[in-house]
Amino acid sequence: MTVYPTRLTQLSLLALVVVSMVLSLTSAPTMAGQTYSYTLPQQAYSQSRARDYQVYVPDNLTTPAAMVMALHGCKQSNADVLADWGLTAAADQYGFVLVAPFISSYDGLRNENCWGFWFDHHRHQGRGEVEDLHQIGLAVEDAFAIDPERRYITGLSSGGAMAVVAATAHNEYWAAAAAASGLPYGEDAASVSLTGQCPGSASFHSVSQVASDMAAELDDDYPIPLMVLQNANDCTVLQTAANNIRDGHLQVFGSDGSSQGNSEASSTACSPYYQDRHQCQHTRYTENGQAGQRSLVETIFLDGPLATPNLQDTDHGHYWIGGEHGNNGKWSVRVGPSYPDIVWDFFDRHPKNGSTSGFPVITLIGNNPMTVNLGEPFTDPGATAEDSEDGQLSVTADCSDVDTTTVGDYFCTYSATDSADNNTTRERTVTVVDPNTPIETCEQATASPDTHIATGRAYAGGTSNLRAYASGDNIDIGGSFDTWSQVTLHEGVPGSWYSSEPAACGDDSNPGDTVCTDWQDTNLNHSLAGRAYYAGGYFSYGGDDYLGAVAGLSSWVRETAPGHYQSGQCP
Known part of the structure; x- marks a missing residue:
């Protein structure tokens, strides 16, 4: 194995490390640790690039600690991982160092911020993105006390696919890996459904080809344990991908003829979960199909919904489930089997040396x-x-x-x-x-849209994330860049903020009274005033009513709630 002289000797050329407390979202607990920001410089090997990454370190960490690297999906960043996935709370609870790399820049034809798992030059040891991730892991080990037997990697979507690539290309380094909505090693871009339709459509390599590609890349005989997490209703990465990851891994690392049928050791309901288990089943596959052995593969297969609360999602069943301490962010939801706890439990049971901390692992149902x-x-x-x-x-x-x-x-x-x-x-x-006690806090907060986003009362969305939406009712409250306007939001259930006062909080002496304002103007002026947006035609913000395709066409637009516009005049 070639060793590359990078690590902190090169990082010392960078500016001083920026140390910052990560802002907590309203729906997530305040983090008890610190987040450090670094950049890995571009390396000398082929296809390397400078990579930004953040390291979250809990307070009172016992060292040497486990390291968990988490890779964002397409159209996400490492900031989304830290804010939405529930992993910072898991790091606080279980005591591991959380590493969140950012793709930073990339080559080739791909969607925004995708890891290049399908490019040949990014999935082999000593080259491209997979080697950059390895070097980030080594740099973290130089900066913090990391247990070399407990290095783990996980990710979502293209990040999940890249976690599979890392587990194959550097199985001598990583102790275990977990892929959420990921793809088998060696797959190409056609394995992702980009039709925008449900059910999705994709083509896949045969399991025998997956196993052959993996075997050609491996240079260590360590049978790295792998967890596969998959929503059966995912229309972007299909269930077939998860099945092929599982079966290819079993063929490569199992005994001769190892398969799903003769390797299954147990199958139980997934735990823990938040509010709804989504009929999730947790299945374990071992060398001889016997319980109590180390797993070769474990699967978390659920029957999850298509729709998600965040307007930036595609509603194609493609997301990370953060559980109680997660957030309804970009391609992430809270409700369902809690990925942070389930993945950590898997990691904790599979250190590199085959032992554990010596203590039983308890999983709450x-x-x-x-x-x-x-x-x-x-x-x-x-x-x-x-x-x-x-x-x-x-x-x-x-x-x-x-x-x-x-x-x-x-x-x-x-x-x-x-x-x-x-x-x-x-x-x-x-x-x-007491179910008869109102659960609404009825708190109010007046600030600019930008400030509401920064404090978790709203989120950025719309075209190029230029609009701000209240977290509770998803109503447009202005430009996400707006630091000067003053908008009042009202809290209902703790953590959910609304553009108008919840019924339980307001004066109901005149029920049904609403305030309505209307304008007659050109579609272009509606757009410039924030009442409409252009997407192949003009549509009202909030109501998404079609106003017409001509910029100079005059139309009526009415505001039925703060930031919520519909076609027509007020009644």
């Missing part, structure tokens, strides 16, 4: 925190425990603290002990609420 209505019975959904040496273990649960007759937070404590008397405990928060 159901939501954490869990909400129970006042006066209703509480049923503990339970937990499972697994140990690398003992396999499945029994779990002792103590929920005696829970009192559903009184509003408040309570705790269930779970404990598991292995044959070496190593004990692990975990807690679930059980929140008892």
Whole structure:
């Protein structure tokens, strides 16, 4: 294996490291660590480029710590990974260093910010993007105390495909990998459905070709464990891709004739999840199909929805699920099996040396925190425990603290002990609420659209992200670049902000009263005033009503709610 002299000796040529606290979104907890920003300079090997990356380090980190590298998908950046994926909260809880590279710049025909998994010069050791990622990992190890047995990589979409490439090209370096909506090694651009239709349409290499391409690239016999996460309803990266990743990996790293059928060791419902499991199944494949062994492959297959809350998504079922501490961002949702917890559990069970920290791993079933209505019975959904040496273990649960007759937070404590008397405990928060108590906070915040975005009350969207939308009702509140206007937003459910006051907060003495303003002007002037936008024709902002294709055509536009415009006059 060729060693490239990069690492911090070259990073020392850069400016001082920028240290900044990452802004927390309203729906996510405040992060307890620090985020450091770096740039890996362009290297001497073929197809290298300068790469920006950020490193999130939790406070009170025990070292040497595990490292998790997370790769954004197309049309995303590493800022989206840190803000939306729930991985910073997982880093705080589980104690790992989170590394989020940015593609920064790229060659070839590809969508915005895609990793080049289908280019031959970006998927071989010692070249291109896969080597740049390896060098970023080495640089992080020079800057922070990282456990060399616990280097992990994950990603979404093109980032998931690149995680598969990294796991193949540098299986001597990474301990385990996890690909969400990813693609098999060696695939080309035709494996992604770009029709914009559901169901999608794509073509794939045969599993035998995937296995052959992988075998040709490998220079180490380490059978790197791989987790494959896939929504069966994904219309951009199809279920076939996940099946082929699994089957190709089993053919390469399993015993002769290894296949899905003779390698399956167990299949259980996915856990943990937030609000809805989406019929997710967690299946484990081992060398001989026996439980308790290290996995060759694990799959997380779910029946998730197509639609997502964020207007910047395509609503094609293609996203990362961040769970309770995630965010409804660009190609990311909160509801569903919690990827950060599930992926970390997989990583924690698969260090490079084959051992674990020596303690059982407890996985909670159901939501954490869990909400129970006042006066209703509480049923503990339970937990499972697994140990690398003992396999499945029994779990002792103590929920005696829970009192559903009184509003408040309570705790269930779970404990598991292995044959070496190593004990692990975990807690679930059980929140008892009064369903008759209004949950709206009715708080108000007045600021510019730009400030609302920065504080998580709104998000950027529309053409080139030039518009700002309230997080609760997705109403256009002005230009995302606007730092001078003053817009008042109203909080309903904590973390959800609305352009108009929620009904539970307002004065309902005159129900049905609404304020409406209308304008008659040219479509061009409507566009310049922010009441309309052009997309092959003129459409009203918010209502998306068609106004016509001619800029000079005069039309009526009415504002039925702040920032929400429709065609026609007020009644």
